[in-house]
Amino acid sequence: xxxxxxxxxxxxxxxxxxxxxxxxxxxxxxxxxxxxxxxxxxxxxxxxxxxxxxxxxxxxxxxxxxxxxxxxxxxxxxxxxxxxxxxxxxxxxxxxxxxxxxxxxxxxxxxxxxxxxxxxxxxxxxxxxxxxxxxxxxxxxxxxxxxxxxxxxxxxxxxxxxxxxxxxxxxxxxxxxxxxxxxxxxxxxxxxxxxxxxxxxxxxxxxxxxxxxxxxxxxxxxxxxxxxxxxxxxxxxxxxxxxxxxxxxxxxxxxxxxxxxxxxxxxxxxxxxxxxxxxxxxxxxxxxxxxxxxxxxxxxxxxxxxxxxxxxxxxxxxxxxxxxxxxxxxxxxxxxxxxxxxxxxxxxxxxxxxxxxxxx
Amino acid sequence: xxxxxxxxxxxxxxxxxxxxxxxxxxxxxxxxxxxxxxxxxxxxxxxxxxxxxxxxxxxxxxxxxxxxxxxxxxxxxxxxxxxxxxxxxxxxxxxxxxxxxxxxxxxxxxxxxxxxxxxxxxxxxxxxxxxxxxxxxxxxxxxxxxxxxxxxxxxxxxxxxxxxxxxxxxxxxxxxxxxxxxxxxxxxxxxxxxxxxxxxxxxxxxxxxxxxxxxxxxxxxxxxxxxxxxxxxxxxxxxxxxxxxxxxxxxxxxxxxxxxxxxxxxxxxxxxxxxxxxxxxxxxxxxxxxxxxxxxxxxxxxxxxxxxxxxxxxxxxxxxxxxx
Numbered sequence: 271x272x273x274x275x276x277x278x279x280x281x282x283x284x285x286x287x288x289x290x291x292x293x294x295x296x297x298x299x300x301x302x303x304x305x306x307x308x309x310x311x312x313x314x315x316x317x318x319x320x321x322x323x324x325x326x327x328x329x330x331x332x333x334x335x336x337x338x339x340x341x342x343x344x345x346x347x348x349x350x351x352x353x354x355x356x357x358x359x360x361x362x363x364x365x366x367x368x369x370x371x372x373x374x375x376x377x378x379x380x381x382x383x384x385x386x387x388x389x390x391x392x393x394x395x396x397x398x399x400x401x402x403x404x405x406x407x408x409x410x411x412x413x414x415x416x417x418x419x420x421x422x423x424x425x426x427x428x429x430x431x432x433x434x435x436x437x438x439x440x441x442x443x444x445x446x447x448x449x450x451x452x453x454x455x456x457x458x459x460x461x462x463x464x465x466x467x468x469x470x471x472x473x474x475x476x477x478x479x480x481x482x483x484x485x486x487x488x489x490x491x492x493x494x495x496x497x498x499x500x501x502x503x504x505x506x507x508x509x510x511x512x513x514x515x516x517x518x519x520x521x522x523x524x525x526x527x528x529x530x531x532x533x534x535x536x537x538x539x540x541x542x543x544x545x546x547x548x549x550x551x552x553x554x555x556x557x558x559x560x561x562x563x564x565x566x567x568x569x570x571x572x573x574x575x576x577x578x579x580x581x582x583x584x585x586x587x588x589x590x591x592x593x594x595x596x597x598x599x600x601x602x603x604x605x606x607x608x609x610x611x612x613x614x615x616x617x618x619x620x621x622x623x624x625x626x627x628x629x630x
Numbered sequence: 631x632x633x634x635x636x637x638x639x640x641x642x643x644x645x646x647x648x649x650x651x652x653x654x655x656x657x658x659x660x661x662x663x664x665x666x667x668x669x670x671x672x673x674x675x676x677x678x679x680x681x682x683x684x685x686x687x688x689x690x691x692x693x694x695x696x697x698x699x700x701x702x703x704x705x706x707x708x709x710x711x712x713x714x715x716x717x718x719x720x721x722x723x724x725x726x727x728x729x730x731x732x733x734x735x736x737x738x739x740x741x742x743x744x745x746x747x748x749x750x751x752x753x754x755x756x757x758x759x760x761x762x763x764x765x766x767x768x769x770x771x772x773x774x775x776x777x778x779x780x781x782x783x784x785x786x787x788x789x790x791x792x793x794x795x796x797x798x799x800x801x802x803x804x805x806x807x808x809x810x811x812x813x814x815x816x817x818x819x820x821x822x823x824x825x826x827x828x829x830x831x832x833x834x835x836x837x838x839x840x841x842x843x844x845x846x847x848x849x850x851x852x853x854x855x856x857x858x859x860x861x862x863x864x865x866x867x868x869x870x871x872x873x874x875x876x877x878x879x880x881x882x883x884x885x886x887x888x889x890x891x892x893x894x895x896x897x898x899x900x901x902x903x904x905x906x907x908x909x910x911x912x913x914x915x916x917x918x919x920x921x922x923x924x925x926x927x928x929x930x931x932x933x934x935x936x937x938x939x940x941x942x943x944x945x946x947x948x949x950x951x952x953x954x
Contacts, residue, residue, distance in 0.1 A: 305725055305729075382917075383913065383916060383917065386916065386917065386920065387916055387920065388724075389723070389724070389725040390665050390724045390725050390727075390728045391665075391916060391920065393665075393725060393728055393729075394665060394728075394861060394865075394912070395912060395913060395916055398858055398861070398908070398909045398912050398913075399909065399913075401858060401905065401909075402858075402905050402906055402908075402909040405902070405903070405905045405906070406903070406906065408902070409900055409902040409903055484948065520736070523732055523733075523736065526729060526732075530729070570743065570744045570747035570748065571743070571747065574740040574743045574744050574747075575740075577736045577739070577740040578736065578737050578740045578741060578744075580733075580736055581732075581733040581734065581735070581736030581737035581740070582733070582737055583733075584729060584730065584732065584733030584736075585713055585730055585733040585734060585737070588717060588722065588726055588729065588730045588733070589713065589716055589717060589730075592720075592722070592726065
């Protein structure tokens with residue numbers, strides 16, 4: 271019997287990570303209209319913060335001075351983690367916080383081109399930034415092991431045992447995704463959220479009303495990139511390795527497909543898009559068939575199917591349902607509810623009047 | 631002192647290739663307003679078509695070019711008819727068109743990967759070999775490729791010039807580029823001009839792809855890797871100026887081959903950092919002058935040099951200035 275727990279935890283965790291990423295892209299693109307197609311770059315920043323912190327941190331604690339990126343070093347890290355679970359847990363928490371800050375910092379930097387460029391040109395620059403970031407990390411080996419990457423990033427719940435650690439990590443990721451969803455919903459229904467939409471719909475008009483749109487863009491790119499970096503930390507601790515070629519632009523396009531499928535500017539829709547694409551992502555991976563216990567025997571790499579599906583999904587949504595499955599809805603604020611509540615008694619008073627004027 | 635003969639030959643060859651690719655990108659952007667990321671895949675299609683013609687069917691360069699042009703132009707036309715034209719009809723934003731072109735690119739690239747795996751040519755190099763004519767130094771050979779590619783680029787440029795200045799279709803393209811609605815009410819057959827634009831862009835990509843397959847090994851990512859440089863060249867031309875794009879292509883080719891040779895020998899920087907140069911060009915053009923070379927005069931250059939430092943400081947200050 272195939273171990274289905276492995277599959278369930280895998281789907282749950284990847285759904286959580288993708289949902290966090292897609293929500294952050296939705297804040298930037300769906301609400302503020304800034305197409306951050308360098309999403310994978312900010313995501314990889316988080317993963318590298320986690321990998322570097324663990325690799326260099328454990329080396330400093332154990333006094334290890336050899337090559338950090340060999341299989342032996344990775345094994346040594348896993349053994350160290352089993353012996354010192356508290357240290358790894360604090361590394362994990364530290365990486366989450368640090369990645370949020372570093373990602374936000376890079377997000378502010380990304381807002382500089384956003385000041386001067388229209389949507390499509392900004393997208394070109396950010397795609398280029400993401401791709402070049404990957405090339406840089408792959409070539410510059412001392413920091414993060416280049417193409418081989420950082421192996422042996424241990425699970426933070428290593429003290430629970432193997433299966434329990436997987437479950438605990440999945441639950442944690444889902445909770446963080448829920449937290450991101452609540453945070454994003456609150457943010458987009460706040461005055462800042464309405465300001466974001468005004469920047470998206472008519473930047474000149476919001477300028478005229480005295481809003482500092484450059485600062486708004488810097489803020490939202492900082493928030494979105496910080497969130498994406500946190501998702502990157504989760505990715506690193508889940509897959510236990512960080513390698514440069516995990517962060518190809520196709521990952522960004524997967525996230526774009528999620529947001530477009532669900533509906534840009536609608537957080538619930540984005541969650542629907544994330545779960546759909548996560549399932550698609552799983553059924554086109556060789557590991558999925560390995561878990562189910564049969565071997566997919568194809569003449570080509572099954573991963574190709576995934577990218578064809580992503581591309582088709584993007585094209586079909588844009589052509590037939592540009593608003594997504596759950597299109598954007600009007601802003602809901604307490605003020606609107608109060609206004610409705612005040613208006614409701616009015617017809618009641620009318621009927622009262624009508625009754626009164628009726629002859630007895 | 632480094633030997634610069636090799637980089638000089640390389641920059642001639644690469645510059646010509648990037649120019650052919652960037653011309654197609656610029657033309658489609660001008661006429662249809664799509665920043666077409668699928669252009670990379672048109673090049674890859676041409677590359678594989680060249681390999682099929684030479685390696686599988688045992689034909690020569692002329693047949694390879696013919697097949698590649700037909701395949702790439704067909705792909706480009708199909709992409710427009712199936713995806714871009716319907717989107718354009720419902721007035722999609724240019725960002726949506728860009729995302730759609732990424733989608734088209736993904737589909738074409740990976741369908742091609744599957745076909746190439748099935749045919750066993752997933753990673754292949756054309757059997758057509760460039761023969762060395764003159765050896766200038768170690769690793770610097772003047773090959774027939776160094777003659778073919780610039781010749782192809784030059785004839786493409788001349789043909790485009792004639793097209794844009796002497797023919798109705800070319801003038802129609804220019805009219806559509808400057809004002810689509812006015813062009814349509816003036817009786818220009820916009821649908822036909824649009825189709826010819828895509829065939830032209832795809833054909834240019836096919837030519838470039840065939841030469842890539844002779845110059846370097848082909849894999850499904852060959853177009854994508856060149857795309858960054860192609861975009862850099864087009865952006866140097868401001869995405870609208872044909873002469874600016876040609877200048878951009880050669881500048882990009884030269885900065886790739888010279889830049890990395892000099893960085894490597896003088897500062898010991900690995901040649902793998904090459905793509906950083908393209909990024910620096912793209913970002914620098916967008917930040918300094920988003921219109922690139924289009925409409926640039928000597929006076930603009932002098933003015934820009936005088937005002938640039940002050941302006942940049944003011945811009946950064948304005949970002950963090952207090953509300954008021």
